[in-house]
Amino acid sequence: MRTFEDLPPGLTETFGPLTVSKDDVLTFAREYDPQPFHVDEIAAKDSFIGTLIASGWHSCSLNMRLFADGLILNSSSMGSPGIDEVKWLKPVRPGDTLRTRMNVLESRVSKSRPSLGLVRFHFDMLNQADETVLTQTNWVMFATRDAEPFTGGRNALTAAADALPGAVPAREVPPVSANPFFEDLVVGGTDELGSYTFTPEDIVSFARQFDPQRFHVDAEAAKDSLFGALCASGWHTASVWMKHMVGHRDRIRDYALSHGQRPARLGPSPGFTNLKWLKPVYAGDTITYRSTVTAKRASASRPGWGLVFHHNTGTNQNGEEVFAFDGMVFWERRD
Structure with a gap:
């Protein structure tokens, strides 16, 4: 050990x-x-x-x-x-x-x-x-x-991490275009992507494949960990954010097609920074995901595309921010 x-x-x-x-x-x-x-x-x-x-x-x-x-x-x-x-x-x-x-x-x-x-x-x-x-x-x-030996408890992680934030106030969500191309994106505009409830079965299934630490795969062993109870792998929390982002884009695509429009395309992402797992996501928690455009610029290397920067969060049913990161993605410009 x-x-x-x-x-x-x-x-x-x-x-x-x-x-x-x-x-x-x-x-x-x-x-x-x-x-x-x-x-x-x-x-x-x-x-x-x-x-x-x-x-x-x-x-x-x-x-x-x-x-x-x-x-x-x-x-x-x-x-x-x-x-x-x-x-x-x-x-x-x-x-x-x-x-x-x-x-x-x-x-x-x-x-x-x-x-x-x-x-x-x-x-x-x-x-x-x-x-x-x-x-x-x-x-x-x-x-x-x-x-x-650590005595499990949901407050133990806060004590160990030196400076974890508490609950975050609800934010007003400004409207954004129904089918935004790069030029339509408003810096500061926020999309609510959807919510997801993490079940014990989902947590264990993901963790067994990618992150089989005891507090992600064994509810009894998790009681004696720093987290105090079964909780999701951080990569599971992040992957579910991606699932909801794609679902949100699919809804925008369907809306555009139903109104005779060509949907704007998104390209790949070069990476991300400042990913924080601020609080554990426990079995039974419902996480609501949001994405806010923070900046954008035309791509110098890929004509017809721009690079969009976004801040992303996940908030649990108690109003506590549990997940956040800063990402970037290539976004199609108008013809």
């Missing part, structure tokens, strides 16, 4: 390999990210990449699985408060064999809970050609070697 003390700055390890099949790509994308270039080989030929590729959130989940099997499942991990940055540098294609190279950047003991340490990692996920397909930087919490 590896503890905080076993993860000093400068430590480097490589985990894997893991081969991604076509069925893997399609199964994840159909559930969480059914954009054409992830689920339809013919439609993918007309995309930026020109072939079927895995969802970026699938790539992140695969990196989590490699990290879990290589280190986390044999450690005193207490979960992660979020992700500093992810860059999707090259697409993951069916048949790719992946491994991830981990490097410990820094570490420190929690100010409010000395039996808990925080370790900052950088990951480079590589394919069989040694091409970097994903980079990721984030903190993970680990118990120290002499830590007493």
